[in-house]
Amino acid sequence: MGGDRGPAAVVAGLGLSAAKNPDVAFILHGNAAELAPLIARHAGLADRVTVVHADRVVEMTDKPSQVMRHGEGTSMWAAIDSVKSGQAQAAVSCGNTGALMAVAMIRLRKVAGVNRPAIACLWPSRNPGGFNVMLDVGAGIEAEAEDLLQFATMGAAYARIGLALSRPRIGLLNVGTEEHKGRAELKQAHDRMTEAAEAGGFDFVGFVEGGDIPSDRVDVIVTDGFTGNIALKTGEGTAKLISELLREAFGAGLLSKFAALLALNSLKRLQKRIDPRRVNGGVFLGLNGTVVKSHGSADDTGVAAAIGLAIQLARTGFVERLAARVASTGRKPMATAETALVAMGDRHQS
Amino acid sequence: MGGDRGPAAVVAGLGLSAAKNPDVAFILHGNAAELAPLIARHAGLADRVTVVHADRVVEMTDKPSQVMRHGEGTSMWAAIDSVKSGQAQAAVSCGNTGALMAVAMIRLRKVAGVNRPAIACLWPSRNPGGFNVMLDVGAGIEAEAEDLLQFATMGAAYARIGLALSRPRIGLLNVGTEEHKGRAELKQAHDRMTEAAEAGGFDFVGFVEGGDIPSDRVDVIVTDGFTGNIALKTGEGTAKLISELLREAFGAGLLSKFAALLALNSLKRLQKRIDPRRVNGGVFLGLNGTVVKSHGSADDTGVAAAIGLAIQLARTGFVERLAARVASTGRKPMATAETALVAMGDRHQS
Numbered sequence: 166m167g168g169d170r171g172p173a174a175v176v177a178g179l180g181l182s183a184a185k186n187p188d189v190a191f192i193l194h195g196n197a198a199e200l201a202p203l204i205a206r207h208a209g210l211a212d213r214v215t216v217v218h219a220d221r222v223v224e225m226t227d228k229p230s231q232v233m234r235h236g237e238g239t240s241m242w243a244a245i246d247s248v249k250s251g252q253a254q255a256a257v258s259c260g261n262t263g264a265l266m267a268v269a270m271i272r273l274r275k276v277a278g279v280n281r282p283a284i285a286c287l288w289p290s291r292n293p294g295g296f297n298v299m300l301d302v303g304a305g306i307e308a309e310a311e312d313l314l315q316f317a318t319m320g321a322a323y324a325r326i327g328l329a330l331s332r333p334r335i336g337l338l339n340v341g342t343e344e345h346k347g348r349a350e351l352k353q354a355h356d357r358m359t360e361a362a363e364a365g366g367f368d369f370v371g372f373v374e375g376g377d378i379p380s381d382r383v384d385v386i387v388t389d390g391f392t393g394n395i396a397l398k399t400g401e402g403t404a405k406l407i408s409e410l411l412r413e414a415f416g417a418g419l420l421s422k423f424a425a426l427l428a429l430n431s432l433k434r435l436q437k438r439i440d441p442r443r444v445n446g447g448v449f450l451g452l453n454g455t456v457v458k459s460h461g462s463a464d465d466t467g468v469a470a471a472i473g474l475a476i477q478l479a480r481t482g483f484v485e486r487l488a489a490r491v492a493s494t495g496r497k498p499m500a501t502a503e504t505a506l507v508a509m510g511d512r513h514q515s
Numbered sequence: 516m517g518g519d520r521g522p523a524a525v526v527a528g529l530g531l532s533a534a535k536n537p538d539v540a541f542i543l544h545g546n547a548a549e550l551a552p553l554i555a556r557h558a559g560l561a562d563r564v565t566v567v568h569a570d571r572v573v574e575m576t577d578k579p580s581q582v583m584r585h586g587e588g589t590s591m592w593a594a595i596d597s598v599k600s601g602q603a604q605a606a607v608s609c610g611n612t613g614a615l616m617a618v619a620m621i622r623l624r625k626v627a628g629v630n631r632p633a634i635a636c637l638w639p640s641r642n643p644g645g646f647n648v649m650l651d652v653g654a655g656i657e658a659e660a661e662d663l664l665q666f667a668t669m670g671a672a673y674a675r676i677g678l679a680l681s682r683p684r685i686g687l688l689n690v691g692t693e694e695h696k697g698r699a700e701l702k703q704a705h706d707r708m709t710e711a712a713e714a715g716g717f718d719f720v721g722f723v724e725g726g727d728i729p730s731d732r733v734d735v736i737v738t739d740g741f742t743g744n745i746a747l748k749t750g751e752g753t754a755k756l757i758s759e760l761l762r763e764a765f766g767a768g769l770l771s772k773f774a775a776l777l778a779l780n781s782l783k784r785l786q787k788r789i790d791p792r793r794v795n796g797g798v799f800l801g802l803n804g805t806v807v808k809s810h811g812s813a814d815d816t817g818v819a820a821a822i823g824l825a826i827q828l829a830r831t832g833f834v835e836r837l838a839a840r841v842a843s844t845g846r847k848p849m850a851t852a853e854t855a856l857v858a859m860g861d862r863h864q865s
Contacts, residue, residue, distance in 0.1 A: 226693060263696075291756065303690060306698055340653060340744040345578060348656055348741065375748025379756040391698065392745055394690040395738075398725025399746045403753040406641065406729040411761075 166195040166222040166240045167260025169462045173203055175259055178459075178468020179214065180207035182476075185469070189476055192253055194219050194240040219243050225461065229263035233271055241265060245272045248454040254479035255455035257446075257471050262458055266304050266449065273454040276488045281305055281312040282451035283390070284458060285323050286397060291381040294328045299378060301390035302397045302447055308389035310353035313337065317358050318494050319450040320385040321367040322487045326478070327448075328384060332366060336373030336383035338392060347372065354387075364494050446471035448478065451491075455484055516545040516572040516590045517610025519812045523553055525609055528818020529564065530557035532826075535819070539826055542603055544569050544590040569593050575811065579613035586618055595622045598804040604829035605805035607796075607821050612808055616654050616799065623804040626838045631655055631662040632801035633740070634808060635673050636747060641731040644678045649728060651740035652747045652797055658739035660703035663687065667708050668844050669800040670735035671717040672837045676828070677798075678734060682716060686723030686733035688742060696722065704737075714844050796821035798828065801841075805834055 166172050172195060179191060190213060193200055197218035204210050219240035223232050236242045241260055245268050247253040258265050266282065275282060283301035290297040300320045301308065308316065317335045324333035337354055339347040344355065355372065362369040373383050375396060388396070445467040449456040455478045459471035478484075516522050522545060529541060540563060543550055547568035554560050569590035573582050586592045591610055595618050597603040608615050616632065625632060633651035640647040650670045651658065658666065667685045674683035687704055689697040694705065705722065712719040723733050725746060738746070795817035799806040805828045809821035828834075 228695060289756065291759075306690060338745060340656060340741055343576060375745045375750075376752035376755070378749055379752050388745075391690055392742055395688060395725045395742055396745055396749045399728055399749050400725075400753045402726035402729050403750045404757060405726070406639065407754060407757050409641075 166199075166219075167225065167258060167461070168459070168468075169225075169259075170464065172196075172200060174464050175468055176200065176203040176207070176210075177465035178463070178472060180210050181465055181469035182472040183207075183210055183213045185473070186476055189213075191215070192217055192244075192247055194243045194247070195222070196220075196240075217243055217247070223261050223264045225261050227261055227264055229261070229267035232261070232264035233267040236264065236268055242268055242272070245269050245454075245456065248456070249273055255457065255475035257457045257459060257468075257475050259459040259461055259463055259468065259471075262303055262447075262461075265456065265458055269449055269452055269454070269456045273452045273456070276451050276453055276484075276491055278491045279315055279319070279451035281308060281315065282449055283316050283319060284447040285320060285450050286447045287327070288378055288386075288397075288400065290379045292328075292384065293381075294330075296328060297378065297380075297384055297386060298324045298327065298333075299386040299388070299393055299397065300450065301388065302393040303390050304449065305390040307391060308350070310350045310357055313350070313354035313387055313389070314357045314361055315451070315491070316387045317361070317367065317369070317385070318365045318491060319487060320387055321365055322490045323448065323450060323483075324385050325366075326481050326483050326486065327474075330384055332368055333384040334368045334370050334382075335362070335385045335387060336370045336377060338378075338386050338388035338396070339372040339374065342372045342374060344372070358387075361494065366490070446474040448474065450487065453484065453488070455479055516549075516569075517575065517608060517811070518809070518818075519575075519609075520814060522546075522550060524814050525818055526550065526553040526557070526560075527815035528813070528822060530560050531815055531819035532822040533557075533560055533563045535823070536826055539563075541565070542567055542594075542597055544593040544597070545572070546570075546590075567593055567597070573611050573614045575611050577611055577614055579611070579617035582611070582614035583617040583621055586614065591615060592618055592622070595619050595804075595806065598806070599623055605807065605825035607807045607809060607818075607825050609809040609811055609813055609818065609821075612653055612797075612811075615806065615808055619799055619802055619804070619806045623802045623806070626801050626803055626834075626841055628841045629665055629669070629801035631658060631665065632799055633666050633669060634797040635670060635800050636797045637677070638728055638736075638747075638750065640729045642678075642734065643731075644680075646678060647728065647730075647734055647736060648674045648677065648683075649736040649738070649743055649747065650800065651738065652743040653740050654799065655740040657741060658700070660700045660707055663700070663704035663737055663739070664707045664711055665801070665841070666737045667711070667717065667719070667735070668715045668841060669837060670737060671715055672840045673798065673800060673833075674735050675716075676831050676833050676836065677824075680734055682718055683734040684718045684720050684732075685712070685735045685737060686720045686727060688728075688736050688738035688746070689722040689724065692722045692724060694722070708737075711844065716840070796824040798824065800837065803834065803838070805829055 192215045194217050197216050221239040223239045223241045244256045248256045249272050282304050284304045285300035286302045287296040288299050298320050300316050321333045324330050339351050358369045370383050378386050445460050445463050447458040457471050457475040542565045544567050547566050571589040573589045573591045594606045598606045599622050632654050634654045635650035636652045637646040638649050648670050650666050671683045674680050689701050708719045720733050728736050795810050795813050797808040807821050807825040
């Protein structure tokens with residue numbers, strides 16, 4: 166029911182995904198009366214979707230702490246619970262990120278050994294696979310050295326499955342690559358990652374800068390949720406501005422229009438490569454269950470991409486493999502889910 | 516003498532700038548023997564440039580605290596001193612940012628009422644003028660609420676001159692636009708900016724996100740130096756990736772090459788608009804003197820852009836106008852330059 170475009174975009178994306186994945190079944194949580202006509206628009210979709218009615222909806226402006234306490238009965242809560250009960254193998258939402266993380270943490274609980282969950286996203290890059298992983302892009306708004314180390318372990322696990330890399334290269338995002346630069350926790354994390362690389366099954370390339378995020382120097386970029394969220398949205402905003410200017414450039418004058426027509430295939434390939442809708446989907450890492458957060462502004466293509474990612478993660482048993490990896494790198498005892506949630510409070514972001 | 520391309524790129528940029536600004540004289544600080552043949556390459560340049568020999572050079576890897584203590588006799592130190600003595604109206608450097616800020620702070624001193632200087636950059640945007648201002652992009656690595664408020668005042672002063680806006684719109688960078696989101700110092704800064712907008716001569720639009728940096732919602736984006744530096748480099752990296760992919764797209768196949776030829780003018784216009792070299796130059800705000808930091812990787816076009824910005828600021832009496840604005844918004848008594856420098860220590864970044 167969430168997202169900037171409401172349930173119509175979600176159901177349209179579901180339609181695309183259902184057509185592409187004939188062996189997948191869907192459970193749709195929300196207002197049944199509102200959803201039924203949307204489902205009916207897509208031929209054959211009704212047979213593939215079980216609608217579970219929910220009276221209430223989490224709004225984009227709801228505070229995570231409120232939803233955590235009083236969110237039972239909302240479609241978001243029910244979607245997470247369907248993963249908890251094993252009815253669903255993964256949950257996808259376009260709604261309020263902070264609330265989704267709060268509900269997911271309290272219902273699914275954190276994987277043993279994980280202190281702070283993270284949201285990982287894919288970023289178009291110069292690497293052969295075409296993408297890098299960045300985390301945290303918005304589960305929290307800060308991270309200590311030990312949290313950053315866990316992000317490295319979890320990010321490496323995600324890159325192993327999502328990007329099929331046996332030994333991902335991890336970089337720690339900083340304002341310079343020299344070891345004396347940056348905040349205190351980054352220097353500590355630098356030392357910890359250097360020590361932990363062997364056991365974690367990754368290569369640590371040291372500090373990387375903003376310009377390295379789309380590069381082939383690194384596969385996984387580790388940062389706190391505040392910085393990661395700003396970087397992600399800055400990159401998206403820059404890409405959007407350039408494509409708008411490009412469209413205008415090709416729209417100006419007959420010759421340019423003719424040129425654009427000739428270059429259509431090249432431009433389409435490029436657009437597909439950098440289109441944020443096609444890499445839509447932030448994966449929640451560190452929880453006992455797969456949750457994918459779609460961009461709130463996602464259209465049908467974007468929603469279908471997020472669902473596709475959830476399907477891929479469910480099929481590869483990602484959560485179990487991540488838990489095994491975290492357990493094998495042996496972390497110190499951590500706070501309970503509740504303490505961490507209270508500490509994070511309302512500072513989650515959507 | 517600094518920068519990734521060495522003095523050749525600096526002198527070439529100087530050549531471009533000298534040709535464009537016949538009424539400006541230049542002082543070049545560095546190794547005279549190395550500089551003479553470079554200057555001789557550009558017809559007529561020798562008559563416009565006074566070379567001041569310096570035996571020593573600040574390296575990109577030198578720690579700011581070391582340069583601050585032992586930097587006398589370097590070309591960077593001499594360049595800043597020529598502004599202090601009034602010989603020069605502005606200094607431009609492609610060198611080590613942290614060292615440049617440290618030397619500038621200790622030699623030029625902070626404007627009365629300013630606690631933490633900042634570096635401001637221009638960012639291509641959807642606004643009519645084509646650019647937004649963002650600060651701090653790397654003078655420091657953190658900022659308290661009161662520092663962020665000063666950044667707003669200084670950024671507004673810069674936008675008034677640099678973008679010719681009588682009442683700039685200021686936004687505070689955060690992970691969401693709702694007032695309850697983000698770190699504690701951001702909430703405090705939000706309240707302080709709301710109160711101070713009238714006296715500061717700006718409109719406060721509240722929190723903005725990474726995607727708003729290139730938008731027309733805002734003219735000046737305020738953030739701490741860590742986040743600003745990451746955002747700046749992420750934006751540059753994204754733009755660079757897209758232009759590389761674009762070039763590849765147009766290079767693939769005869770038809771695409773022909774199309775690119777037809778679209779050449781449109782593409783050139785676009786490239787000029789988003790070319791980071793043409794908006795090169797971070798301005799140090801809050802010091803008694805104008806200092807412009809050029810990107811370390813700047814070529815002749817980039818260096819010329821940074822010099823052009825310095826000329827514009829010197830001509831408009833920017834430092835005096837900024838000092839008057841800061842004085843009129845009345846800040847509480849601040850620490851001395853030395854205390855702040857010690858506190859910032861080696862954490863400056865280049």
